[in-house]
Amino acid sequence: MDQPEPNDPPRRPDHGCFGCGELNPCGLHLVFERSDGGVRARFTPRPQDEGFFGVVHGGIVSTLLDEAMAWAAFAQGIWAVTGKLDVRFRRPVQVGVEVIVSGRVMANRGRVLDAAGTIHQAEDGGLLAEGTGLFVRVPEFQAREWGRRYLDAPDG
Numbered sequence: 164m165d166q167p168e169p170n171d172p173p174r175r176p177d178h179g180c181f182g183c184g185e186l187n188p189c190g191l192h193l194v195f196e197r198s199d200g201g202v203r204a205r206f207t208p209r210p211q212d213e214g215f216f217g218v219v220h221g222g223i224v225s226t227l228l229d230e231a232m233a234w235a236a237f238a239q240g241i242w243a244v245t246g247k248l249d250v251r252f253r254r255p256v257q258v259g260v261e262v263i264v265s266g267r268v269m270a271n272r273g274r275v276l277d278a279a280g281t282i283h284q285a286e287d288g289g290l291l292a293e294g295t296g297l298f299v300r301v302p303e304f305q306a307r308e309w310g311r312r313y314l315d316a317p318d319g
Contacts (some may be wrong), residue, residue, distance in 0.1 A: 175262040178313070182230035191226065193264070201267030202234045206260045207284060211319065228294035231266030232278035236298050239268055242306040243276055243298035250294040258291040261285040274300050 178184040183193045189211070195202040206227065214220030229248055238244040256262060263283050270277040276298040282291045301309070 168184045174228055175278075178295050181207055182226060183234070191223075191230070193227070193230055193234075195231070195238070195266075197238055198232070198265065199267075202231060202238050203265040204231065204234075205261060207261045207266055208256060210258055213258050217255075217282060218311045219257050221252060224252065224256050224292050225250045225294070227262075227264045227282055228292065229278035229296065231280040232268075232294070232296045232298065233266075235266035235268050235280075236276055239269075239271075241268075241276065241298075242301045242309050243319055244301060246275070247297040248294060249296070250292060254289065254291045256282060262291060262312045266282055269295075276300070 173274075179186040179190075181187055183188045183195070184190050185192060191206065191212075193204045193206060195204045204206065208219045208223070212219050212223045214223075225248065227244055228250060233245065261284075263285050264280065265279060265283070266280040268276050268278050278296045278298055280296070282293070283289060284291055293295045300306075
């Protein structure tokens with residue numbers, strides 16, 4: 164997963180997003196690749212991601228799922244933002260233990276997308292958290308602007 168495949172979602176080095184931006188020193192620095200009709204990324208939680216001792220903060224867990232679902236939409240060529248996010252915490256996500264964060268679009272209803280995300284422990288595949296989200300397509304002018312900004316493509 165270290166080297167992006169030609170069809171993987173692009174990543175820019177000059178982006179400050181908390182989830183995927185390289186410029187954000189506090190960010191998660193997630194790198195997504197296409198996988199099984201969706202996207203996935205590997206992530207090892209750091210001490211600064213902690214809530215209770217040794218356990219990743221629920222807000223970070225939610226952010227991981229949100230980011231995966233948003234990237235799943237983007238991997239389908241859709242610029243969308245989160246309208247609603249529901250998270251189910253199954254088991255604690257532990258600091259220092261690698262996880263796999265996955266997302267996929269479950270339904271494309273035009274302006275609205277339904278997405279799902281999961282976090283599994285990398286070593287044993289155990290389900291740690293899952294979420295669903297409702298994502299809303301951005302207006303066409305915004306999609307074009309973001310396409311130019313993030314993809315260097317006039318029509319994004």
